[in-house]
Amino acid sequence: MIPEPHGGRLVDRVASASVRERRDAERADLTTVRAEVDQLYDAEKIGIGAYSPLEGFMGPSELESVSRTGRLPGGLPWTIPILFPVRSNDGAADARAVGPGDEVGIVDRSDRLVALLAVEERFRLDRRGIARATYGTDDAQHPNVADLLAGGETAWSGKVTLLRRLDPPGGRPEPSPAETRAEFLRRGWKTVAAYQCRNPPHTAHEYIQRLTLEREEIDGLFIHPVVGRLKKGDYRPDVILDAYDALVRHYYPATRVLMRPLGIAMRYGGPKAALFLAIVRKNFGCGAYIVGRDQAGVGRFYEPYACHRIFDEYDLGILPLRYEESFFCRRCGWMASEKTCPHPPESRAQVSQTRIREALASGEKLPAEILRPEVAEVLGRPGVVLTS
Ligand SMILES: [Zn+2]
Structure with a gap:
């Protein structure tokens, strides 16, 4: 049988064409952050429901639950944290000032507005702890551990709205x-x-x-x-x-x-x-x-x-x-x-x-x-x- 989506419902957080056009037009008013390729892919996958039931990037309670039990807070199996780490200099002079309740535009390297992030929490990442819990090691010889340690030490959680698909791989x-x-x-x-x-x-x-x-x-x-x-x-x-x-x-x-x-x-x-x-x-x-x-x-x-x-x-x-x-x-x-x-x-x-x-x-x-x-x-x- 074709299975139900994970958690029972296929997430769809893709903006309509009219919303996309309006948000593109209002872009000058939006704080934007240039995301790494990995996070762009994650934002896109959240938007199209590939990561159902996730509707956004994880916050501290989800991260803790996934790291400790391999499950989301509701008990559903989920073993890899989906995070949005930011460096204080990630493309936005005011990224430092972003906090709960703010909306941020996620842009790619060509400065295209790819998605919106409705920031719910801003929290520090224990990157070595996450590495050990997820990958079983904090050895930087491990490629994902190296990425994690080299990435931002602060993360934003919150729901994602996808405005456009990335260039097809x-x-x-x-x-x-x-x-x-x-x-x-x-x-x-x-x-x-x-x-x-x-x-x-x-x-x-x-x-x-x-x-x-x-x-x-x-x-x-x-x-x-x-x-x-x-x-x-x-x-x-x-x-x-x-x-x-x-x-x-x-x-x-x-x-x-x-x-x-x-x-x-x-x-x-x-x-x-x-x-x-x-x-x-x-x-x-x-x-x-x-x-x-x-x-x-x-x-x-x-x-x-x-x-x-x-x-x-x-x-x-x-x-x-x-x-x-x-x-x-x-x-x-x-x-x-x-x-x-x-x-x-x-x-x-x-x-x-x-x-x-x-x-x-x-x-x-x-x-x-x-x-x-x-x-x-x-x-x-x-x-x-x-x-x-
Ligand atoms: Zn043989």
Whole structure:
């Protein structure tokens, strides 16, 4: 079944065209703050209901509840704080003076007015405490911890009104939860499995997707790559999407698979991030959620299967589909996992994004057991990885 949104109601805080025009016209009267890309994405996701039931950025009581229990104050599961940190010099000379009851305009780097924030509280962030509670560490080697520590130490909470969508990631339209729900209905899909990813697909990913499509309770697969803020060494978002397009077009039945981007900052919070990413997909209408090994992990910060176990601790009302690490076994001549293959590790073709990147960079041709040639063609184009 297509699940109810998290908390029962899909949040819609997108302003009408007439409100947007009026607020644009009155802009000179508005205190504005230039937001980081991550917060712009969050404001947009709040506005379109992807973070339902959140209607705005969290205040101290929500933050405390999420940090301590992994739940919102009402008891609903929620594991990642959604905050709006500000520095005293964030683009507005009077940002220092902003307080409860004020309305602030959130602008992007091109100075476009993206959203309004009705400030409810202004509070200090214990950034190290938040890092430890959310990511289990305050080690700045962790990318999200580094961002948190480098960001503002004050935050504003309050409801968000979205005035306009951001530029679509990778140049592809990014649907709202209402749009994907309508699309699933149109296709006659009842139970849709969401596939979280942030890299182009190799055959180990494809194997898990195929196992999912073989399950009798699954009507469709929604591939939903996270393409948010980019850092050096990442694939460009359009490349990730082109690579998935190549896989879907050449190897999947068009009636059973849909791929669309999701513009959010990737939280590498291991189990807590996996749960959060599942909640977001529930809002997009997915009644099942695929969890691979070490989902949303980074470095060696998380035990690889902690992301499976957290789905036993919280009931999201959707079906977690947990898969172990898969690989191509030369002895089996097939994709396999520890559950199906008795052969020693030497018989496995090891696949990693690093290995694929190195091979493509040196012009080495990877076997189809590792990478589909149509995907390799996309990844072999010049300039696919960001160099600055
Ligand atoms: Zn084997």
